[in-house]
Amino acid sequence: MVGQWANSEAIAGWEQRYRASLINSISGYKPANLIGTSDECSGENLAIMSSVVHLGSAPPLIGLVIRPGSVDRHTLRNIRRTGCYTINHVTHDFYAAAHQTAARYPDAVSEFDAVGLKSERLADFDAPFVAESPIKFGLKLCEEIPITLNGTHFIIGEVVHLYINEGLVNAFGDLDLQAGGVVALSGLDRYYITELIEQLPYAKPK
Amino acid sequence: MVGQWANSEAIAGWEQRYRASLINSISGYKPANLIGTSDECSGENLAIMSSVVHLGSAPPLIGLVIRPGSVDRHTLRNIRRTGCYTINHVTHDFYAAAHQTAARYPDAVSEFDAVGLKSERLADFDAPFVAESPIKFGLKLCEEIPITLNGTHFIIGEVVHLYINEGLVNAFGDLDLQAGGVVALSGLDRYYITELIEQLPYAKPK
Numbered sequence: 001m002v003g004q005w006a007n008s009e010a011i012a013g014w015e016q017r018y019r020a021s022l023i024n025s026i027s028g029y030k031p032a033n034l035i036g037t038s039d040e041c042s043g044e045n046l047a048i049m050s051s052v053v054h055l056g057s058a059p060p061l062i063g064l065v066i067r068p069g070s071v072d073r074h075t076l077r078n079i080r081r082t083g084c085y086t087i088n089h090v091t092h093d094f095y096a097a098a099h100q101t102a103a104r105y106p107d108a109v110s111e112f113d114a115v116g117l118k119s120e121r122l123a124d125f126d127a128p129f130v131a132e133s134p135i136k137f138g139l140k141l142c143e144e145i146p147i148t149l150n151g152t153h154f155i156i157g158e159v160v161h162l163y164i165n166e167g168l169v170n171a172f173g174d175l176d177l178q179a180g181g182v183v184a185l186s187g188l189d190r191y192y193i194t195e196l197i198e199q200l201p202y203a204k205p206k
Numbered sequence: 207m208v209g210q211w212a213n214s215e216a217i218a219g220w221e222q223r224y225r226a227s228l229i230n231s232i233s234g235y236k237p238a239n240l241i242g243t244s245d246e247c248s249g250e251n252l253a254i255m256s257s258v259v260h261l262g263s264a265p266p267l268i269g270l271v272i273r274p275g276s277v278d279r280h281t282l283r284n285i286r287r288t289g290c291y292t293i294n295h296v297t298h299d300f301y302a303a304a305h306q307t308a309a310r311y312p313d314a315v316s317e318f319d320a321v322g323l324k325s326e327r328l329a330d331f332d333a334p335f336v337a338e339s340p341i342k343f344g345l346k347l348c349e350e351i352p353i354t355l356n357g358t359h360f361i362i363g364e365v366v367h368l369y370i371n372e373g374l375v376n377a378f379g380d381l382d383l384q385a386g387g388v389v390a391l392s393g394l395d396r397y398y399i400t401e402l403i404e405q406l407p408y409a410k411p412k
């Protein structure tokens with residue numbers, strides 16, 4: 001094989017930022033989502049995350065990995081306090097503003113204001129949505145699983161309110177992320193647009 | 207807001223395939239990965255999954271959601287028996303073969319043979335890699351967390367062998383998925399190529 005190879009010892013010896021960048025990329029393309037939360041004392045919070053994962057559709061469950069001690073900590077605290085949060089898709093129209101929510105703003109600063117995105121309240125839900133986002137949903141916290149191996153948290157939520165802009169879902173339930181302008185993410189900082197190659201039929205043994 | 211809205215009751219009332227398709231899409235773009243495992247009795251197994259998530263880079267930990275009672279069950283059994291598995295990126299050259307691994311083949315059939323992908327053994331690792339894949343890694347099982355809410359399993363593994371084709375990683379640890387031809391997935395069956403919009407700088411308060 002021509003290329004690079006590394007085992008555990010080699011990976012552990014890499015310079016920290018090099019390792020963070022590369023290991024954050026090896027899982028493949030990731031979703032770019034803004035997590036919206038609020039807190040009675042400190043107001044609204046918005047944070048970009050790329051660790052959302054589908055868990056099941058009946059009931060509709062979504063997983064989210066939150067890191068300790070990072071800018072994610074306000075998000076985690078607010079989810080624990082209110083039991084709810086929103087997930088909002090990021091598009092090519094506002095990916096730079098979405099990325100900027102990763103900066104370490106003081107607790108009292110709303111990232112909506114700081115980066116220039118509009119907070120939207122829907123269905124009396126106790127967490128803010130992103131007005132600019134064409135696909136967004138509100139979740140009720142179901143379970144928080146501590147991952148003791150590295151101090152992260154696996155948050156499981158049920159989708160209780162789902163909003164999708166006109167024309168993005170067909171009669172079969174296919175959601176057209178490309179038409180919605182939704183971006184994909186790689187590593188920590190690379191944003192991509194996409195182009196559909198093909199929709200394949202349900203796989204059966206030939 | 208112009209568009210579609212649904213709450214919990216509406217989602218629960220959707221026709222099953224419609225709900226599965228839509229809820230599988232709402233998390234955003236997903237990685238397309240082939241999971242390679244082996245078993246002394248039944249041989250090698252290969253299964254496409256889109257639920258790989260980054261957990262941390264030091265140590266390099268990767269999460270994987272495996273569903274119960276599906277074609278994933280051979281993968282889960284083999285991971286439990288051997289304590290190891292591989293994750294292999296899917297490219298535009300073989301996405302259709304990768305998708306075909308989702309068919310319900312008998313246990314004794316190797317999906318490598320059934321779909322026409324080449325099994326590759328590297329570093330005496332006890333699970334098969336996909337020869338055609340430009341980015342692939344072997345993992346040691348660290349922890350299996352049962353998700354009792356819906357009977358899925360969250361598998362946590364540490365990357366112990368990493369292989370990346372020549373020219374895909376720069377001096378900063380940035381992995382070029384686009385140059386590798388890696389595809390992104392949406393829902394259950396839509397495959398996408400990508401195009402980089404921009405790599406953004408580390409976000410700091412302005």
